[in-house]
Amino acid sequence: MSEDLEIKNKIAESGLINFDLSTLLPKGKRIGIDLKDFLFEGLILKEKDFREKISALNPEDYENSYLYIYNSADAIVPLWAYFLITAKLTETAKKIVFGNREDLEVLLMHNAVQTYDYTEMIGKRVLVKGCSDESIPENAYIELVEQLKPIVKSLMFGEACSNVPIFKN
Known part of the structure; x- marks a missing residue:
C-alpha cells in the first residue's frame, strides 16, 4: 500500500491522552x-x-x-x-460514611481523584471523556480540573470528534 493511501489515526498520533474518570470509581458493593x-x-x-x-x-x-x-x-x-x-x-x-448514597459516591471519588497518580499527564494534552455508563458525581470533575490545571499542556472535555476546550497552558 502506498504512503498516499495509508490510513492514519491522527488522534493516536497527536499525543492526546484520553482520560475516563469512571475508571477511578472504586468497585464494590x-x-x-x-x-x-x-x-x-x-x-x-x-x-x-x-x-x-x-x-x-x-x-x-x-x-x-x-x-x-x-x-x-x-x-x-x-x-x-x-x-x-x-x-x-x-x-x-472498605469505607463507612454518614449520609446517603450520593454522599458516599462523592467521598469515594474525592479520595480517588486526590490519590491518583497523574504523572503520565504532565505536559500533555488531555481529553476527559464526557460520556460514561457510570454515574460520576459532578464534584469529581471539578476536583479533576484542580489536579490537572497545574500540570497539563491543555485540557478538553468530551469526545475526540467533538470536544470542548477548557484551557491551554
Whole structure:
C-alpha cells in the first residue's frame, strides 16, 4: 500500500491522552444502613435494645462493601449511636460514611481523584471523556480540573470528534 493511501489515526498520533474518570470509581458493593431499623418502634433509641441490634449484625454481610449510614426516622439519634455501628463494621467494610448514597459516591471519588497518580499527564494534552455508563458525581470533575490545571499542556472535555476546550497552558 502506498504512503498516499495509508490510513492514519491522527488522534493516536497527536499525543492526546484520553482520560475516563469512571475508571477511578472504586468497585464494590454499596450498602445503606438505616438507623430507623435499630430504633424502638422506629422512633426511639433505647440504648440496651440498640446495642443488642448492633451486636446481632453479622460483619461478614458487609465485608468489602462501602457503607452509608443514614436515619430516615423523624427521631433524634445521639452521635454515639454512629460510633457503635461504625465500630462494629469498620474491620470488614472498605469505607463507612454518614449520609446517603450520593454522599458516599462523592467521598469515594474525592479520595480517588486526590490519590491518583497523574504523572503520565504532565505536559500533555488531555481529553476527559464526557460520556460514561457510570454515574460520576459532578464534584469529581471539578476536583479533576484542580489536579490537572497545574500540570497539563491543555485540557478538553468530551469526545475526540467533538470536544470542548477548557484551557491551554
